[in-house]
Amino acid sequence: MPELPYALEALAPKMSAETFEYHYGKHLQTYVDNLNRLIAGTPYEEMSLEEIIRKADGGIFNNAAQTWNHTFFFRMLTPDRHPVPGKLAERLARDFGSVEEFKKQFTQAAVGLFGSGWVWLAADKSGKLSIVPKSNAGNPLTDGLRPVMTIDVWEHAYYIDYRNRRADFVAAFWELIDWRKVADRCIPKRYKCTACDYVYDPEKGDPETGIAPGTPFEEIPADWTCPLCGLYKDAFRAIEE
Structure with a gap:
C-alpha cells in the first residue's frame, strides 16, 4: 500500500x-x-x-x-492550493487554447464518461497533451502515452460525499490538484552529469544510443551511460528549474 x-x-x-x-x-x-x-x-x-x-x-x-x-x-491531490505553474499553463494553452478551455474539456469528459472509469491528461512522445477517457481500469500506458493527471469517476470515488452528483465531485476536484506535481509529469525534468557538462533533455532523448525523444530520465535503462564521459545514470542529478 x-x-x-x-x-x-x-x-x-x-x-x-x-x-x-x-x-x-x-x-x-x-x-x-x-x-x-x-x-x-x-x-x-x-x-x-x-x-x-x-x-x-x-x-x-x-x-x-x-x-x-x-x-x-x-x-496528485493536496490540501494546499497553488496556482498552475507558468510552464504548465503554456503547455495547456498550446494544446487546448487556454487553461480554462482545458478545464472545460476535461470536465466534460469526466462528467460524460458512461459508467465507471478514469479520465486522463496524457502526453505523447513529442510532449503533445490530450484528454483520454478510459473505461473501468484503463490507463494511457497501454497506448504508449505518459499519464500526467487523472480523475477517478468510479462511483466509489464520490458516492459517500456526493451521492449521484458526479458533476459536483468534479467541480470540487479542481480545488484539490497539486499543480506542481502535474507540471513535473507534464514537463519531465532535465538531468545533468556530475562529471561533465552533458544535460539529458527528455524532449530530445539520446537517439544515438536508442533513447527516443520523449523518454523521461526515470525510464532510461540503468546501464545507459553519459554520451560525453561514460558515467552511468546514477551519476546524474536533476536540474532545479
Missing part, C-alpha cells in the same frame, strides 16, 4: 475522511491484495506495475492498473 502524503481528513469537506477510509483503505487495499495473490509464482511477480499493465490482461491487468491508477490519483 502506498502512503498518502496527507492525513485522511486533510481534504475534507471536498473529500471526507470516510471516503478515504473506503476508497483508499478498502478499495485500494483490495486491489493490492488481489494483485499480489494473482501474480504469486508467475513471471509478473518480478515486474514493475508499469510492465504488468503493458503486458497483462484479465484479472492481473485490472488489479495492477487499479493499483497504479489509484496511487497516481491519491498522490
Whole structure:
C-alpha cells in the first residue's frame, strides 16, 4: 500500500475522511491484495506495475492498473492550493487554447464518461497533451502515452460525499490538484552529469544510443551511460528549474 502524503481528513469537506477510509483503505487495499495473490509464482511477480499493465490482461491487468491508477490519483491531490505553474499553463494553452478551455474539456469528459472509469491528461512522445477517457481500469500506458493527471469517476470515488452528483465531485476536484506535481509529469525534468557538462533533455532523448525523444530520465535503462564521459545514470542529478 502506498502512503498518502496527507492525513485522511486533510481534504475534507471536498473529500471526507470516510471516503478515504473506503476508497483508499478498502478499495485500494483490495486491489493490492488481489494483485499480489494473482501474480504469486508467475513471471509478473518480478515486474514493475508499469510492465504488468503493458503486458497483462484479465484479472492481473485490472488489479495492477487499479493499483497504479489509484496511487497516481491519491498522490496528485493536496490540501494546499497553488496556482498552475507558468510552464504548465503554456503547455495547456498550446494544446487546448487556454487553461480554462482545458478545464472545460476535461470536465466534460469526466462528467460524460458512461459508467465507471478514469479520465486522463496524457502526453505523447513529442510532449503533445490530450484528454483520454478510459473505461473501468484503463490507463494511457497501454497506448504508449505518459499519464500526467487523472480523475477517478468510479462511483466509489464520490458516492459517500456526493451521492449521484458526479458533476459536483468534479467541480470540487479542481480545488484539490497539486499543480506542481502535474507540471513535473507534464514537463519531465532535465538531468545533468556530475562529471561533465552533458544535460539529458527528455524532449530530445539520446537517439544515438536508442533513447527516443520523449523518454523521461526515470525510464532510461540503468546501464545507459553519459554520451560525453561514460558515467552511468546514477551519476546524474536533476536540474532545479
